[in-house]
Amino acid sequence: MHATENDLPADDAKDSLATLFEIQRLSTEDGPGIRTTVFFKGCSLACAWCHNPESISARPQLHWIASRCIGCGTCGTVCPEDALKRTAEGVAIDRAHCTTCGACAAECPSTAMEIIGTHWHLDALVHEVLKDQAYFASSGGGVTAGGGEPGLQASFLSAFLQALKQANIHTAVDTCGCYPAQTLDAFLPFTDLVLYDIKEIDPERHRTFTGRGNAQILDNLRTIGARMVSGAAPQELWIRTPVIPQATATEANIAGIGQWIAAHLKGTVARWELCAFNNLCRDKYLRLDRDWSYNSQPLLPLDTLEQLADVARRSGVDPAIVHWSGPTRKPPAPSDEKQERSTAATTA
Ligand code: SF4
Ligand code: SF4
Known part of the structure; x- marks a missing residue:
């Protein structure tokens, strides 16, 4: 463990x-x-x-993962530092007050809160x-x-x-x-x-x-x-x-x-x-x-x-x-190039 x-x-x-x-x-x-x-x-x-x-x-940090959040509000109710606020965008973390105690991550039902570290x-x-x-x-x-x-x-x-x-x-x-x-x-x-x-x-x-x-x-x-x-x-x-x-x-x-x-x-x-x-x-x-x-x-x-x-x-x-x-950008498909050329010709 x-x-x-x-x-x-x-x-x-x-x-x-x-x-x-x-x-x-x-x-x-x-x-x-x-x-x-x-x-x-x-x-x-x-x-x-x-x-x-x-x-x-070097220290543990709290992450909020928007795609996993179901908006239940549990995290805000368990935070002892009142460091979490519901906003139009989701959950905002007041990092100046968060002590990374992990209580919100432990109670979040959808693993949207995570302590990294x-x-x-x-x-x-x-x-x-x-x-x-x-x-x-x-x-x-x-x-x-x-x-x-x-x-x-x-x-x-x-x-x-x-x-x-x-x-x-x-x-x-x-x-x-x-x-x-x-x-x-x-x-x-x-x-x-x-x-x-x-x-x-x-x-x-x-x-x-x-x-x-x-x-x-x-x-x-x-x-x-x-x-x-x-x-x-x-x-x-x-x-x-x-x-x-x-x-x-x-x-x-x-x-x-x-x-x-x-x-x-x-x-x-x-x-x-x-x-x-x-x-x-x-x-x-x-x-x-x-x-x-x-x-x-x-x-x-x-x-x-x-x-x-x-x-x-x-x-x-x-x-x-x-x-x-590592990954590289694919060259444009020939049809895309043709389209670009024709657009350029039309614009000219
Ligand atoms: S890690 Fe602890 S202090 Fe930080 S937001 Fe979660 S419950 Fe609050
Ligand atoms: S407890 Fe988890 S799922 Fe619920 S609002 Fe907080 S981050 Fe989202």
Whole structure:
């Protein structure tokens, strides 16, 4: 059993307790084989395009899911802080007064109220992920720690990975790298694969898009590469770059990242993945009462991804390590193009 939502603030999570926002089973995108990905809550960056906005705060948060709400009003009657109001749009949360006690979520008959963020004891989490051992064994998979930034809960992360290695499970850590160098000591010795983000190579643009510069991130990545060259863990390193319109999706950025990898990580990167922007997270922003500047941003066209992948292959890295993934905008159907041409001709 995991602990109740509010028995310990996230910042106090030490060796035996972590705050997670999701455990995703049967994942095939966070390392080799079939994996169980454990998402730690709390992040050191705040990327403008973040696809998991519920991951940024380290603390549990209340979500109201409009599509599930039947308008019964129960939540408002049980809230001890009088933090819920019925409005024409549904239920409004007064977040300044909500203590995330969870009473409304417990009583909501349709699971329209949810607390995102659960505290887990180490032994309970290890037990939970080991339920999937048969999948790991049959597929060459394992467990990935992601987030948010798992390195912010370094003591727990270290203990979790050690327990998994004792059980002979393949381990991966998906990290943004934005933390002091000592954090690497906590998890690298017990990590088989590191998935490391390089989002933007220009320090000022990195600060603009994520709230922080990239000097520490690149220093930590250099350290990982040097450890690999010396034969220390991890055994494998993947780089991931989110390809975001009006931000990281420029030829200069992709070429610059490739040149950096070629200069500083020679021979240690098994895969460099360009991850296409996706807009499936719009509802998550609504549930947190947050605006999202990418709300009406369409997916990138397929040929943009292919062009950027081509830039990556010509940047100085081994071209075989370059891949891209994620959804893209479909090219217009021929009939749509004909219609557009005929409309343009009529207008002219
Ligand atoms: S989580 Fe608790 S304080 Fe917050 S709205 Fe629900 S009942 Fe009220
Ligand atoms: S208790 Fe649940 S279903 Fe009822 S009004 Fe509140 S959120 Fe909606």
